[in-house]
Amino acid sequence: MPKQTFFNLPEKKRQHLINAAEEEFARVPLHEASIANIVKSAGIPRGSFYQYFENKEDIYFYLLKEETDARRIKFFQKLEEHDGDIINAVTDFYYEFLVELPDDREFDFLKNALLHVTHKIEDAFTAAFKGKHDTGFFNEVIEMIDKDRLNTKNDTEIYHMLQIVIAVVFRNFVEKFSKELSDDEAIEHFTIEMNLLKNGLYKN
Amino acid sequence: MPKQTFFNLPEKKRQHLINAAEEEFARVPLHEASIANIVKSAGIPRGSFYQYFENKEDIYFYLLKEETDARRIKFFQKLEEHDGDIINAVTDFYYEFLVELPDDREFDFLKNALLHVTHKIEDAFTAAFKGKHDTGFFNEVIEMIDKDRLNTKNDTEIYHMLQIVIAVVFRNFVEKFSKELSDDEAIEHFTIEMNLLKNGLYKN
DNA sequence: GTTGACAAATGACATCGTGTCACTTAAACT
DNA sequence: AGTTTAAGTGACACGATGTCATTTGTCAAC
Incomplete structure (x- = not known):
C-alpha cells in the first residue's frame, strides 16, 4: 500500500504521478519498468517517490x-x-x-x-x-x-x-x-x- | 538458445554450470536470479557465461x-x-x-x-x-x-x-x-x- | 512575529546487476 | 613452427535501486 504521504498529496500532483506511472507500466511490463522513468516523467525527485511508495511493486499493485x-x-x-x-x-x-x-x-x-x-x-x-x-x-x-x-x-x-x-x-x-x-x-x-x-x- | 560454445563444453563443466543455474532458479524466480550468483557458484568468469548464453532468459528457458x-x-x-x-x-x-x-x-x-x-x-x-x-x-x-x-x-x-x-x-x-x-x-x-x-x- | 517541532522534500551516494570488449590463452590445421 | 580460428577472461561503462543526511515547509503555541 502507498504511504499516507501519498494520499496527503495535492490532487493535481498525485494525478501527475499516477499518470507518469501508468505511462511507464503501459510501455513495458513491471519488471522492465524503471522508477527513474516515472520520476523523470512526473518531474519529482527520486527521494520523493520513496516518501510515497515502498517500491515499484507498491505503486504497480495499487x-x-x-x-x-x-x-x-x-x-x-x-x-x-x-x-x-x-x-x-x-x-x-x-x-x-x-x-x-x-x-x-x-x-x-x-x-x-x-x-x-x-x-x-x-x-x-x-x-x-x-x-x-x-x-x-x-x-x-x-x-x-x-x-x-x-x-x-x-x-x-x-x-x-x-x-x-x-x-x-x-x-x-x-x-x-x-x-x-x-x-x-x-x-x-x-x-x-x-x-x-x-x-x-x-x-x- | 544457448550458443554452440555451450554444447562444445566438456560434459563435466557443462553439468557444473547447469547445476549452478538450477540452484539459483530454485532459490528465486527468474527476475530475481542473478548471473553473478550463477557464475560464482559455477566457478567460471562472468565473461564466459556470455560465451555460452545470450543472457539470463536464455539459460532459463533452456x-x-x-x-x-x-x-x-x-x-x-x-x-x-x-x-x-x-x-x-x-x-x-x-x-x-x-x-x-x-x-x-x-x-x-x-x-x-x-x-x-x-x-x-x-x-x-x-x-x-x-x-x-x-x-x-x-x-x-x-x-x-x-x-x-x-x-x-x-x-x-x-x-x-x-x-x-x-x-x-x-x-x-x-x-x-x-x-x-x-x-x-x-x-x-x-x-x-x-x-x-x-x-x-x-x-x- | 518568532520559535520550535514535526512532516515532507531532496539529491548525492553506496550498492548491485548487466552486457561488452580488448586482450590473452588454447587448439587446430598446414 | 606459424598462422588462423575459437574460447576464456575480467575490468569497465552503464543503469537501476533504495537510503540517508540535510534542507525546506507548515503550523500551533507563545
Missing part, C-alpha cells in the same frame, strides 16, 4: 487494484442483469470489455499485466471475480448465482466451477493479447469454450 | 524446456495407457507428478516458475501438452484422443477442449503451490474439477 476494482463492480452488475446465469454474465462481461476498449494507455497496461502474469498479478485480477475470503465477495457471488441452472447445488463444487470459469476467462484474455486476435475471433473462441464448459467435454 | 520435454513424453505415454481418454490421462499425469515428487531443487525450480508465470513460461509449459503448431504435436494429441467419448468430433472444438483442460490443469498446479496444498487436497480438487469439465457446469 494501480492494478484501482483498475480491477472498477471491473468487479461491472461484473456484479452483469451477474444481476443475467439473473445469476454465470456463463451469460461472464460472456457479456468479456464482450463489453473488448468492445468498449479502454483507452490506449489502459489497454497496454492490462496487456502488459496479462502477458507477464505472476501469481500476485493473477490474484489481483481474479479477486475481481471471486474476491478475497475475508471480504466475503466469494460468498456473494455464490449467493447471486442461479443454482437451478447448475449441475450441482453443492457449494464446494460451485466454488470449483467458479475457479474453472475464471481460469478459462483468464486464458482467453491472454490468448487475445498474445495472439493479437481480432475482437470477433476472440469472442468466437470465448463462446465456443463457454459452451463446452456448460455442456461438458464428454458425452453423458 | 532449462525449463529440458524439464518440460521430459514431461511431454510422460504425457503421451499416459494418453496411450488410457486409450485416448484425455481426462483420465491428464489426471494420472497430475497424480504421478505430485506423488513421485521431483527432488527438492527441481520442485523449487518448477514452483518458482509456476508462481511467477509469464506468457513465455506458460507457453513453455503448455507446449508439453499441445506442442507448437509447426512441430505437429497438437495434431498428434488430437489424433490420439478417443473422440467417441467426446461431445463433438469437430477438430476446432476439440482444440478448445484441450485449451480448457490445459488451463485448468495449470490452475491446479498454481493453486497447489501457492496455497501449499497437501497432495491429497490437490488431487481432490483436481478430480472435482475434471469431473465438472467432463459433465458440464449446467444441467442439460
Whole structure:
C-alpha cells in the first residue's frame, strides 16, 4: 500500500504521478519498468517517490487494484442483469470489455499485466471475480448465482466451477493479447469454450 | 538458445554450470536470479557465461524446456495407457507428478516458475501438452484422443477442449503451490474439477 | 512575529546487476 | 613452427535501486 504521504498529496500532483506511472507500466511490463522513468516523467525527485511508495511493486499493485476494482463492480452488475446465469454474465462481461476498449494507455497496461502474469498479478485480477475470503465477495457471488441452472447445488463444487470459469476467462484474455486476435475471433473462441464448459467435454 | 560454445563444453563443466543455474532458479524466480550468483557458484568468469548464453532468459528457458520435454513424453505415454481418454490421462499425469515428487531443487525450480508465470513460461509449459503448431504435436494429441467419448468430433472444438483442460490443469498446479496444498487436497480438487469439465457446469 | 517541532522534500551516494570488449590463452590445421 | 580460428577472461561503462543526511515547509503555541 502507498504511504499516507501519498494520499496527503495535492490532487493535481498525485494525478501527475499516477499518470507518469501508468505511462511507464503501459510501455513495458513491471519488471522492465524503471522508477527513474516515472520520476523523470512526473518531474519529482527520486527521494520523493520513496516518501510515497515502498517500491515499484507498491505503486504497480495499487494501480492494478484501482483498475480491477472498477471491473468487479461491472461484473456484479452483469451477474444481476443475467439473473445469476454465470456463463451469460461472464460472456457479456468479456464482450463489453473488448468492445468498449479502454483507452490506449489502459489497454497496454492490462496487456502488459496479462502477458507477464505472476501469481500476485493473477490474484489481483481474479479477486475481481471471486474476491478475497475475508471480504466475503466469494460468498456473494455464490449467493447471486442461479443454482437451478447448475449441475450441482453443492457449494464446494460451485466454488470449483467458479475457479474453472475464471481460469478459462483468464486464458482467453491472454490468448487475445498474445495472439493479437481480432475482437470477433476472440469472442468466437470465448463462446465456443463457454459452451463446452456448460455442456461438458464428454458425452453423458 | 544457448550458443554452440555451450554444447562444445566438456560434459563435466557443462553439468557444473547447469547445476549452478538450477540452484539459483530454485532459490528465486527468474527476475530475481542473478548471473553473478550463477557464475560464482559455477566457478567460471562472468565473461564466459556470455560465451555460452545470450543472457539470463536464455539459460532459463533452456532449462525449463529440458524439464518440460521430459514431461511431454510422460504425457503421451499416459494418453496411450488410457486409450485416448484425455481426462483420465491428464489426471494420472497430475497424480504421478505430485506423488513421485521431483527432488527438492527441481520442485523449487518448477514452483518458482509456476508462481511467477509469464506468457513465455506458460507457453513453455503448455507446449508439453499441445506442442507448437509447426512441430505437429497438437495434431498428434488430437489424433490420439478417443473422440467417441467426446461431445463433438469437430477438430476446432476439440482444440478448445484441450485449451480448457490445459488451463485448468495449470490452475491446479498454481493453486497447489501457492496455497501449499497437501497432495491429497490437490488431487481432490483436481478430480472435482475434471469431473465438472467432463459433465458440464449446467444441467442439460 | 518568532520559535520550535514535526512532516515532507531532496539529491548525492553506496550498492548491485548487466552486457561488452580488448586482450590473452588454447587448439587446430598446414 | 606459424598462422588462423575459437574460447576464456575480467575490468569497465552503464543503469537501476533504495537510503540517508540535510534542507525546506507548515503550523500551533507563545
